[in-house]
Amino acid sequence: MSLLEIADLVVEYPGRGFRAKPFRAVQGVSLDIRAGETVGLVGESGSGKSTIGRAILGLAPVTSGTISYAGEDISHPTPARRRELTRDLQVVFQDPYSSLDPTMTIGDILTEPLIARRTPKAAAQTRVRELLDVVQLPSDTIERRPRDFSGGQRQRVAIARALALDPKLIVADEPVSALDLSTQARVLELFTEIQERTGVAYLFVSHDLAVVREMAHRVAVMRRGEIVEFGDGDAVTSHPQHPYTQRLLLSSPVPDPVAQEKRRTARRALQGET
Structure with a gap:
Protein backbone atom coordinates (compact mmCIF):
# COMPACT_ATOMS: atom_id res chain seq x y z
CA MET A 1 0.00 0.00 0.00
CA SER A 2 1.22 3.50 -0.79
CA LEU A 3 2.14 5.85 2.03
CA LEU A 4 0.32 8.71 0.32
CA GLU A 5 -2.14 8.48 -2.55
CA ILE A 6 -3.72 11.30 -4.53
CA ALA A 7 -6.75 10.46 -6.69
CA ASP A 8 -8.41 12.81 -9.19
CA LEU A 9 -7.31 15.89 -7.24
CA VAL A 10 -8.82 19.22 -8.25
CA VAL A 11 -7.75 22.50 -6.64
CA GLU A 12 -9.54 25.74 -7.48
CA TYR A 13 -9.06 29.29 -6.22
CA PRO A 14 -11.71 32.03 -6.35
CA GLY A 15 -11.51 34.20 -9.44
CA ARG A 16 -10.48 37.81 -9.18
CA GLY A 17 -13.24 40.31 -9.68
CA PHE A 18 -17.01 40.22 -9.57
CA ARG A 19 -18.48 37.03 -11.09
CA ALA A 20 -15.06 35.88 -12.20
CA LYS A 21 -14.76 32.15 -12.76
CA PRO A 22 -12.64 30.14 -10.33
CA PHE A 23 -9.07 29.49 -11.37
CA ARG A 24 -8.34 25.77 -11.60
CA ALA A 25 -4.71 25.25 -10.58
CA VAL A 26 -4.81 21.43 -10.51
CA GLN A 27 -7.12 19.31 -12.62
CA GLY A 28 -7.70 15.65 -11.96
CA VAL A 29 -4.21 14.70 -10.77
CA SER A 30 -3.49 11.18 -9.50
CA LEU A 31 -0.17 9.94 -8.09
CA ASP A 32 1.17 7.96 -5.18
CA ILE A 33 4.27 7.95 -2.96
CA ARG A 34 5.60 4.81 -1.31
CA ALA A 35 7.36 4.63 2.04
CA GLY A 36 11.04 5.54 1.70
CA GLU A 37 10.60 6.69 -1.89
CA THR A 38 11.29 10.01 -3.60
CA VAL A 39 8.74 11.10 -6.18
CA GLY A 40 9.89 14.07 -8.23
CA LEU A 41 7.21 16.53 -9.34
CA VAL A 42 8.57 18.70 -12.12
CA GLY A 43 7.17 21.43 -14.33
CA GLU A 44 7.52 25.06 -15.27
CA SER A 45 6.34 27.94 -13.09
CA GLY A 46 2.55 27.97 -12.91
CA SER A 47 2.17 24.29 -13.77
CA GLY A 48 0.48 23.52 -10.43
CA LYS A 49 3.26 21.42 -8.91
CA SER A 50 3.65 23.49 -5.73
CA THR A 51 -0.13 23.58 -5.31
CA ILE A 52 -0.15 19.79 -5.00
CA GLY A 53 2.40 19.97 -2.19
CA ARG A 54 0.38 22.68 -0.47
CA ALA A 55 -2.81 20.60 -0.77
CA ILE A 56 -1.09 17.64 0.91
CA LEU A 57 -0.09 19.94 3.78
CA GLY A 58 -3.55 21.49 4.08
CA LEU A 59 -2.37 24.86 2.77
CA ALA A 60 -4.43 24.75 -0.44
CA PRO A 61 -8.14 23.91 -0.76
CA VAL A 62 -9.17 20.51 -2.12
CA THR A 63 -12.11 21.16 -4.44
CA SER A 64 -12.65 17.51 -5.33
CA GLY A 65 -10.79 14.21 -5.38
CA THR A 66 -8.98 12.68 -2.42
CA ILE A 67 -5.63 12.77 -0.65
CA SER A 68 -5.07 9.66 1.48
CA TYR A 69 -2.29 9.15 4.00
CA ALA A 70 -1.71 5.59 5.28
CA GLY A 71 -5.18 4.72 4.02
CA GLU A 72 -6.90 7.69 5.73
CA ASP A 73 -8.62 10.39 3.70
CA ILE A 74 -6.99 13.66 4.79
CA SER A 75 -8.54 15.86 2.09
CA HIS A 76 -10.64 17.80 4.62
CA PRO A 77 -9.33 17.04 8.12
CA THR A 78 -10.51 18.83 11.22
CA PRO A 79 -8.09 21.45 12.61
CA ALA A 80 -7.17 19.08 15.43
CA ARG A 81 -6.41 16.25 13.02
CA ARG A 82 -4.39 18.58 10.79
CA ARG A 83 -2.21 19.48 13.78
CA GLU A 84 -1.72 15.79 14.51
CA LEU A 85 -0.69 15.16 10.91
CA THR A 86 2.24 17.57 11.25
CA ARG A 87 4.08 14.82 13.09
CA ASP A 88 4.11 12.69 9.93
CA LEU A 89 3.91 15.32 7.16
CA GLN A 90 6.51 18.09 7.05
CA VAL A 91 7.82 20.64 4.53
CA VAL A 92 11.06 22.29 3.43
CA PHE A 93 10.31 25.53 1.59
CA GLN A 94 12.19 27.10 -1.30
CA ASP A 95 13.70 30.17 0.32
CA PRO A 96 16.04 29.50 3.27
CA TYR A 97 16.18 33.25 3.93
CA SER A 98 12.47 33.78 4.59
CA SER A 99 11.46 30.38 6.00
CA LEU A 100 13.35 30.93 9.29
CA LEU A 165 9.20 15.07 14.73
CA ASP A 166 10.46 12.05 12.74
CA PRO A 167 8.06 12.55 9.81
CA LYS A 168 7.18 9.82 7.33
CA LEU A 169 6.91 12.25 4.38
CA ILE A 170 8.56 15.58 3.62
CA VAL A 171 7.31 17.89 0.88
CA ALA A 172 10.45 19.58 -0.45
CA ASP A 173 9.23 22.55 -2.48
CA GLU A 174 12.07 23.82 -4.70
CA PRO A 175 14.48 23.33 -1.77
CA VAL A 176 17.68 24.07 -3.72
CA SER A 177 16.57 26.56 -6.37
CA ALA A 178 17.77 29.56 -4.33
CA LEU A 179 21.25 28.06 -3.85
CA ASP A 180 24.37 28.15 -6.03
CA LEU A 181 25.30 24.98 -7.92
CA SER A 182 27.98 23.70 -5.54
CA THR A 183 25.72 24.25 -2.52
CA GLN A 184 22.84 22.59 -4.37
CA ALA A 185 24.93 19.45 -4.80
CA ARG A 186 25.80 19.30 -1.09
CA VAL A 187 22.19 19.79 0.01
CA LEU A 188 20.94 17.14 -2.44
CA GLU A 189 23.51 14.71 -1.04
CA LEU A 190 22.23 15.52 2.45
CA PHE A 191 18.63 14.75 1.43
CA THR A 192 19.79 11.38 0.07
CA GLU A 193 21.83 10.54 3.18
CA ILE A 194 18.91 11.38 5.46
CA GLN A 195 16.55 9.19 3.44
CA GLU A 196 18.96 6.26 3.56
CA ARG A 197 19.33 6.71 7.33
CA THR A 198 15.69 7.31 8.30
CA GLY A 199 13.54 5.88 5.49
CA VAL A 200 11.62 9.14 5.09
CA ALA A 201 9.74 9.64 1.81
CA TYR A 202 9.97 12.84 -0.24
CA LEU A 203 7.73 14.65 -2.65
CA PHE A 204 10.49 16.62 -4.36
CA VAL A 205 9.05 19.60 -6.24
CA SER A 206 11.27 21.34 -8.80
CA HIS A 207 11.27 23.12 -12.14
CA ASP A 208 14.67 21.57 -12.95
CA LEU A 209 14.60 18.12 -14.53
CA ALA A 210 18.34 17.72 -13.95
CA VAL A 211 17.91 18.20 -10.19
CA VAL A 212 14.98 15.78 -10.09
CA ARG A 213 17.04 13.20 -11.98
CA GLU A 214 19.55 13.17 -9.11
CA MET A 215 16.89 12.59 -6.45
CA ALA A 216 13.81 10.78 -7.67
CA HIS A 217 12.92 7.11 -7.91
CA ARG A 218 9.85 8.08 -9.94
CA VAL A 219 9.05 11.33 -11.73
CA ALA A 220 5.74 13.02 -12.51
CA VAL A 221 5.76 15.85 -15.07
CA MET A 222 3.12 18.59 -14.78
CA ARG A 223 1.81 20.94 -17.42
CA ARG A 224 -1.09 23.35 -16.98
CA GLY A 225 -2.39 21.60 -13.88
CA GLU A 226 -2.22 18.08 -15.27
CA ILE A 227 0.30 15.23 -15.14
CA VAL A 228 1.43 14.47 -18.67
CA GLU A 229 4.01 11.80 -17.82
CA PHE A 230 4.68 9.66 -14.74
CA GLY A 231 7.07 6.77 -14.42
CA ASP A 232 10.53 5.47 -13.53
CA GLY A 233 12.91 8.35 -12.81
CA ASP A 234 15.68 7.22 -15.15
CA ALA A 235 13.25 6.55 -17.99
CA VAL A 236 11.36 9.84 -17.70
CA THR A 237 14.49 11.99 -17.32
CA SER A 238 16.58 10.20 -19.98
CA HIS A 239 14.03 9.05 -22.57
CA PRO A 240 10.87 11.09 -22.08
CA GLN A 241 7.86 10.21 -24.20
CA HIS A 242 5.76 13.38 -23.99
CA PRO A 243 6.86 16.39 -26.10
CA TYR A 244 6.57 18.70 -23.09
CA THR A 245 8.94 16.54 -21.04
CA GLN A 246 11.30 16.40 -24.02
CA ARG A 247 11.35 20.21 -24.12
CA LEU A 248 12.09 20.36 -20.39
CA LEU A 249 15.01 17.96 -20.87
CA LEU A 250 16.35 19.95 -23.79
CA SER A 251 16.11 23.15 -21.70
CA SER A 252 18.59 21.81 -19.15
CA PRO A 253 22.03 23.31 -19.85
CA VAL A 254 25.07 21.10 -20.52
CA PRO A 255 28.74 22.18 -20.28
CA ASP A 256 29.58 21.14 -23.87
CA PRO A 257 28.78 24.07 -26.25
CA VAL A 258 28.35 21.76 -29.25
CA ALA A 259 25.93 19.54 -27.37
CA GLN A 260 24.15 22.62 -26.04
CA GLU A 261 23.63 23.94 -29.56
CA LYS A 262 22.21 20.56 -30.62
CA ARG A 263 19.78 20.79 -27.71
CA ARG A 264 18.68 24.27 -28.76
CA THR A 265 18.09 23.06 -32.32
CA ALA A 266 16.12 20.04 -31.14
CA ARG A 267 14.05 22.19 -28.79
CA ARG A 268 13.19 24.63 -31.56
CA ALA A 269 12.01 21.67 -33.64
CA LEU A 270 9.62 20.71 -30.84
CA GLN A 271 8.12 24.17 -30.47
CA GLY A 272 4.43 24.23 -31.16
CA GLU A 273 3.88 20.56 -30.28
CA THR A 274 1.61 19.60 -27.35
Whole structure:
Protein backbone atom coordinates (compact mmCIF):
# COMPACT_ATOMS: atom_id res chain seq x y z
CA MET A 1 0.00 0.00 0.00
CA SER A 2 1.22 3.50 -0.79
CA LEU A 3 2.14 5.85 2.03
CA LEU A 4 0.32 8.71 0.32
CA GLU A 5 -2.14 8.48 -2.55
CA ILE A 6 -3.72 11.30 -4.53
CA ALA A 7 -6.75 10.46 -6.69
CA ASP A 8 -8.41 12.81 -9.19
CA LEU A 9 -7.31 15.89 -7.24
CA VAL A 10 -8.82 19.22 -8.25
CA VAL A 11 -7.75 22.50 -6.64
CA GLU A 12 -9.54 25.74 -7.48
CA TYR A 13 -9.06 29.29 -6.22
CA PRO A 14 -11.71 32.03 -6.35
CA GLY A 15 -11.51 34.20 -9.44
CA ARG A 16 -10.48 37.81 -9.18
CA GLY A 17 -13.24 40.31 -9.68
CA PHE A 18 -17.01 40.22 -9.57
CA ARG A 19 -18.48 37.03 -11.09
CA ALA A 20 -15.06 35.88 -12.20
CA LYS A 21 -14.76 32.15 -12.76
CA PRO A 22 -12.64 30.14 -10.33
CA PHE A 23 -9.07 29.49 -11.37
CA ARG A 24 -8.34 25.77 -11.60
CA ALA A 25 -4.71 25.25 -10.58
CA VAL A 26 -4.81 21.43 -10.51
CA GLN A 27 -7.12 19.31 -12.62
CA GLY A 28 -7.70 15.65 -11.96
CA VAL A 29 -4.21 14.70 -10.77
CA SER A 30 -3.49 11.18 -9.50
CA LEU A 31 -0.17 9.94 -8.09
CA ASP A 32 1.17 7.96 -5.18
CA ILE A 33 4.27 7.95 -2.96
CA ARG A 34 5.60 4.81 -1.31
CA ALA A 35 7.36 4.63 2.04
CA GLY A 36 11.04 5.54 1.70
CA GLU A 37 10.60 6.69 -1.89
CA THR A 38 11.29 10.01 -3.60
CA VAL A 39 8.74 11.10 -6.18
CA GLY A 40 9.89 14.07 -8.23
CA LEU A 41 7.21 16.53 -9.34
CA VAL A 42 8.57 18.70 -12.12
CA GLY A 43 7.17 21.43 -14.33
CA GLU A 44 7.52 25.06 -15.27
CA SER A 45 6.34 27.94 -13.09
CA GLY A 46 2.55 27.97 -12.91
CA SER A 47 2.17 24.29 -13.77
CA GLY A 48 0.48 23.52 -10.43
CA LYS A 49 3.26 21.42 -8.91
CA SER A 50 3.65 23.49 -5.73
CA THR A 51 -0.13 23.58 -5.31
CA ILE A 52 -0.15 19.79 -5.00
CA GLY A 53 2.40 19.97 -2.19
CA ARG A 54 0.38 22.68 -0.47
CA ALA A 55 -2.81 20.60 -0.77
CA ILE A 56 -1.09 17.64 0.91
CA LEU A 57 -0.09 19.94 3.78
CA GLY A 58 -3.55 21.49 4.08
CA LEU A 59 -2.37 24.86 2.77
CA ALA A 60 -4.43 24.75 -0.44
CA PRO A 61 -8.14 23.91 -0.76
CA VAL A 62 -9.17 20.51 -2.12
CA THR A 63 -12.11 21.16 -4.44
CA SER A 64 -12.65 17.51 -5.33
CA GLY A 65 -10.79 14.21 -5.38
CA THR A 66 -8.98 12.68 -2.42
CA ILE A 67 -5.63 12.77 -0.65
CA SER A 68 -5.07 9.66 1.48
CA TYR A 69 -2.29 9.15 4.00
CA ALA A 70 -1.71 5.59 5.28
CA GLY A 71 -5.18 4.72 4.02
CA GLU A 72 -6.90 7.69 5.73
CA ASP A 73 -8.62 10.39 3.70
CA ILE A 74 -6.99 13.66 4.79
CA SER A 75 -8.54 15.86 2.09
CA HIS A 76 -10.64 17.80 4.62
CA PRO A 77 -9.33 17.04 8.12
CA THR A 78 -10.51 18.83 11.22
CA PRO A 79 -8.09 21.45 12.61
CA ALA A 80 -7.17 19.08 15.43
CA ARG A 81 -6.41 16.25 13.02
CA ARG A 82 -4.39 18.58 10.79
CA ARG A 83 -2.21 19.48 13.78
CA GLU A 84 -1.72 15.79 14.51
CA LEU A 85 -0.69 15.16 10.91
CA THR A 86 2.24 17.57 11.25
CA ARG A 87 4.08 14.82 13.09
CA ASP A 88 4.11 12.69 9.93
CA LEU A 89 3.91 15.32 7.16
CA GLN A 90 6.51 18.09 7.05
CA VAL A 91 7.82 20.64 4.53
CA VAL A 92 11.06 22.29 3.43
CA PHE A 93 10.31 25.53 1.59
CA GLN A 94 12.19 27.10 -1.30
CA ASP A 95 13.70 30.17 0.32
CA PRO A 96 16.04 29.50 3.27
CA TYR A 97 16.18 33.25 3.93
CA SER A 98 12.47 33.78 4.59
CA SER A 99 11.46 30.38 6.00
CA LEU A 100 13.35 30.93 9.29
CA ASP A 101 12.34 33.52 11.88
CA PRO A 102 15.26 35.98 12.01
CA THR A 103 14.48 36.96 15.62
CA MET A 104 14.89 33.43 17.00
CA THR A 105 18.03 31.47 17.69
CA ILE A 106 18.54 28.23 15.79
CA GLY A 107 18.07 26.36 19.06
CA ASP A 108 14.66 27.99 19.57
CA ILE A 109 13.65 27.32 15.96
CA LEU A 110 14.45 23.62 16.28
CA THR A 111 12.99 23.28 19.76
CA GLU A 112 9.67 24.96 18.89
CA PRO A 113 7.95 21.94 17.19
CA LEU A 114 9.14 19.67 20.00
CA ILE A 115 7.82 21.93 22.74
CA ALA A 116 4.52 22.19 20.85
CA ARG A 117 4.33 18.41 21.20
CA ARG A 118 4.99 18.72 24.94
CA THR A 119 8.42 17.15 24.73
CA PRO A 120 10.28 17.63 28.04
CA LYS A 121 12.92 20.36 27.85
CA ALA A 122 15.90 18.05 28.43
CA ALA A 123 14.68 15.60 25.79
CA ALA A 124 14.06 18.45 23.34
CA GLN A 125 17.61 19.77 23.82
CA THR A 126 19.02 16.30 23.25
CA ARG A 127 16.93 15.96 20.09
CA VAL A 128 18.17 19.32 18.79
CA ARG A 129 21.79 18.24 19.19
CA GLU A 130 20.96 15.03 17.29
CA LEU A 131 19.34 17.02 14.48
CA LEU A 132 22.34 19.33 14.12
CA ASP A 133 24.55 16.26 13.85
CA VAL A 134 22.28 14.76 11.17
CA VAL A 135 22.47 17.91 9.01
CA GLN A 136 26.20 18.30 9.73
CA LEU A 137 26.14 21.61 11.58
CA PRO A 138 28.32 22.36 14.66
CA SER A 139 26.83 22.32 18.15
CA ASP A 140 27.39 26.07 18.68
CA THR A 141 24.78 26.65 15.94
CA ILE A 142 22.17 26.55 18.72
CA GLU A 143 23.07 30.00 20.05
CA ARG A 144 23.26 31.75 16.70
CA ARG A 145 20.59 33.32 14.48
CA PRO A 146 19.73 32.69 10.81
CA ARG A 147 21.55 35.85 9.66
CA ASP A 148 24.84 34.27 10.77
CA PHE A 149 24.63 31.50 8.17
CA SER A 150 24.94 31.05 4.42
CA GLY A 151 21.99 29.97 2.26
CA GLY A 152 23.10 26.36 2.26
CA GLN A 153 23.51 26.33 6.04
CA ARG A 154 20.08 27.91 6.52
CA GLN A 155 18.55 25.23 4.34
CA ARG A 156 20.22 22.61 6.52
CA VAL A 157 18.53 24.21 9.51
CA ALA A 158 15.20 24.09 7.64
CA ILE A 159 15.76 20.38 6.92
CA ALA A 160 16.59 19.77 10.60
CA ARG A 161 13.36 21.49 11.63
CA ALA A 162 11.38 19.31 9.21
CA LEU A 163 13.01 16.20 10.70
CA ALA A 164 12.37 17.17 14.33
CA LEU A 165 9.20 15.07 14.73
CA ASP A 166 10.46 12.05 12.74
CA PRO A 167 8.06 12.55 9.81
CA LYS A 168 7.18 9.82 7.33
CA LEU A 169 6.91 12.25 4.38
CA ILE A 170 8.56 15.58 3.62
CA VAL A 171 7.31 17.89 0.88
CA ALA A 172 10.45 19.58 -0.45
CA ASP A 173 9.23 22.55 -2.48
CA GLU A 174 12.07 23.82 -4.70
CA PRO A 175 14.48 23.33 -1.77
CA VAL A 176 17.68 24.07 -3.72
CA SER A 177 16.57 26.56 -6.37
CA ALA A 178 17.77 29.56 -4.33
CA LEU A 179 21.25 28.06 -3.85
CA ASP A 180 24.37 28.15 -6.03
CA LEU A 181 25.30 24.98 -7.92
CA SER A 182 27.98 23.70 -5.54
CA THR A 183 25.72 24.25 -2.52
CA GLN A 184 22.84 22.59 -4.37
CA ALA A 185 24.93 19.45 -4.80
CA ARG A 186 25.80 19.30 -1.09
CA VAL A 187 22.19 19.79 0.01
CA LEU A 188 20.94 17.14 -2.44
CA GLU A 189 23.51 14.71 -1.04
CA LEU A 190 22.23 15.52 2.45
CA PHE A 191 18.63 14.75 1.43
CA THR A 192 19.79 11.38 0.07
CA GLU A 193 21.83 10.54 3.18
CA ILE A 194 18.91 11.38 5.46
CA GLN A 195 16.55 9.19 3.44
CA GLU A 196 18.96 6.26 3.56
CA ARG A 197 19.33 6.71 7.33
CA THR A 198 15.69 7.31 8.30
CA GLY A 199 13.54 5.88 5.49
CA VAL A 200 11.62 9.14 5.09
CA ALA A 201 9.74 9.64 1.81
CA TYR A 202 9.97 12.84 -0.24
CA LEU A 203 7.73 14.65 -2.65
CA PHE A 204 10.49 16.62 -4.36
CA VAL A 205 9.05 19.60 -6.24
CA SER A 206 11.27 21.34 -8.80
CA HIS A 207 11.27 23.12 -12.14
CA ASP A 208 14.67 21.57 -12.95
CA LEU A 209 14.60 18.12 -14.53
CA ALA A 210 18.34 17.72 -13.95
CA VAL A 211 17.91 18.20 -10.19
CA VAL A 212 14.98 15.78 -10.09
CA ARG A 213 17.04 13.20 -11.98
CA GLU A 214 19.55 13.17 -9.11
CA MET A 215 16.89 12.59 -6.45
CA ALA A 216 13.81 10.78 -7.67
CA HIS A 217 12.92 7.11 -7.91
CA ARG A 218 9.85 8.08 -9.94
CA VAL A 219 9.05 11.33 -11.73
CA ALA A 220 5.74 13.02 -12.51
CA VAL A 221 5.76 15.85 -15.07
CA MET A 222 3.12 18.59 -14.78
CA ARG A 223 1.81 20.94 -17.42
CA ARG A 224 -1.09 23.35 -16.98
CA GLY A 225 -2.39 21.60 -13.88
CA GLU A 226 -2.22 18.08 -15.27
CA ILE A 227 0.30 15.23 -15.14
CA VAL A 228 1.43 14.47 -18.67
CA GLU A 229 4.01 11.80 -17.82
CA PHE A 230 4.68 9.66 -14.74
CA GLY A 231 7.07 6.77 -14.42
CA ASP A 232 10.53 5.47 -13.53
CA GLY A 233 12.91 8.35 -12.81
CA ASP A 234 15.68 7.22 -15.15
CA ALA A 235 13.25 6.55 -17.99
CA VAL A 236 11.36 9.84 -17.70
CA THR A 237 14.49 11.99 -17.32
CA SER A 238 16.58 10.20 -19.98
CA HIS A 239 14.03 9.05 -22.57
CA PRO A 240 10.87 11.09 -22.08
CA GLN A 241 7.86 10.21 -24.20
CA HIS A 242 5.76 13.38 -23.99
CA PRO A 243 6.86 16.39 -26.10
CA TYR A 244 6.57 18.70 -23.09
CA THR A 245 8.94 16.54 -21.04
CA GLN A 246 11.30 16.40 -24.02
CA ARG A 247 11.35 20.21 -24.12
CA LEU A 248 12.09 20.36 -20.39
CA LEU A 249 15.01 17.96 -20.87
CA LEU A 250 16.35 19.95 -23.79
CA SER A 251 16.11 23.15 -21.70
CA SER A 252 18.59 21.81 -19.15
CA PRO A 253 22.03 23.31 -19.85
CA VAL A 254 25.07 21.10 -20.52
CA PRO A 255 28.74 22.18 -20.28
CA ASP A 256 29.58 21.14 -23.87
CA PRO A 257 28.78 24.07 -26.25
CA VAL A 258 28.35 21.76 -29.25
CA ALA A 259 25.93 19.54 -27.37
CA GLN A 260 24.15 22.62 -26.04
CA GLU A 261 23.63 23.94 -29.56
CA LYS A 262 22.21 20.56 -30.62
CA ARG A 263 19.78 20.79 -27.71
CA ARG A 264 18.68 24.27 -28.76
CA THR A 265 18.09 23.06 -32.32
CA ALA A 266 16.12 20.04 -31.14
CA ARG A 267 14.05 22.19 -28.79
CA ARG A 268 13.19 24.63 -31.56
CA ALA A 269 12.01 21.67 -33.64
CA LEU A 270 9.62 20.71 -30.84
CA GLN A 271 8.12 24.17 -30.47
CA GLY A 272 4.43 24.23 -31.16
CA GLU A 273 3.88 20.56 -30.28
CA THR A 274 1.61 19.60 -27.35
